Amino acid sequence: MMKKPVVPPPPPAPGDDALRAQILGVEHWSLLATRGAIWQEIFSRTGTFLAILSATVVALSLVVQATGFGQNFRIIALLVLPLVLLLGAATYLRLLEADIEDAWLVVGMNRLRNAYVEMVPGLDQYLVTGYYDDEASVLQTYNFRRRVGATHLFAGSPVIVGIVNAVLGGVLAVIIGQALGLATWLQITAGVVVAVLTAVALIAIFVRRLRKFRRDLVPRFPRPRAETVDPVAAD
Known part of the structure; x- marks a missing residue:
């Protein structure tokens, strides 16, 4: 029985590249607009929480x-501060989710830039952001390097809100200790312990979400192993 000859796929039409570039461009602008909305929400939620805290x-x-x-002070503080702490915890969780959503948008834009480089060879030498979708390239898009320093993480909105929540939890513990008539050293000890435990709990939530993002990230266009690393970008 004779095998059927393999028919090669038809060559792309002359206008396919232009149509592909147009579709990718529309998708890129859509991701940029969504990213802008997420950052606006991050600033708005952080500002709202800090404003309520200042008013309190x-x-x-x-x-x-x-x-x-x-x-009278203890009664009012015990009524108001738990509500502010609850708002702070909700703000912290939402900021973490917003940062994860923003990271996925960066992954999508890196994939689009990979398509641009594929369509126009040599375009990569003009890009300072990543055009692969592996973790190092995502970090390169964030800060134009392939790793994020401690100062970059420490200055993030979730970290700032988390520190405020930890301090607020410690203050609330001290006030509860005063209401119970505990000794001063016990009040201070309780405040420090609660603040540290709150910080540890918030860090644990952050690490768990980060690990889940890393597990879910399956690069479709990873950086070739043979590609040399730019020493300036790796600093």
Whole structure:
């Protein structure tokens, strides 16, 4: 029985590259717009939480001026501070999710840039952002390097909100200790312990979300192993 001859695929039409570039460009602008909306939400949520926290501190200071650090102050603080801490925890969780969503958008844009480089050979020498979708290339798009330093992570909105939440939890523990009539050293110890435990819990949530992102990220266009590393980009 004779085998059927293999028929090669038809050559691409002259206008295919232009149509492909147009579709990729529309998708790129869509991802950019979504990224802008996410960053606007990050700034808005962080600003709202810090504004509410500042208003709470001012209100409690007025209560102190009027009644002193007495029972009235403790009652008001125990009513208000848990609500602020709950808002802070919700803000922290949403900021983490927003950062993960932003990372996936960066992965998508890196894949689109990979298509641009494929369509126009030599275009990669003009790009400072990554055009592969592996982890190192995603980090390159974030800060134009293939790794993120501690200062970059420390300055992020989730870290700032997390630190505020930890301190707020410690202050709340001290006030609860005062209401229970504990000794001063016990109040301070309880405040420090609660603040540290809160910080550890928030860090654990961050690490778990980061590990899940790494597990879910399956590069479709990874960086070739034979490609040399730019020493300036790796600093």
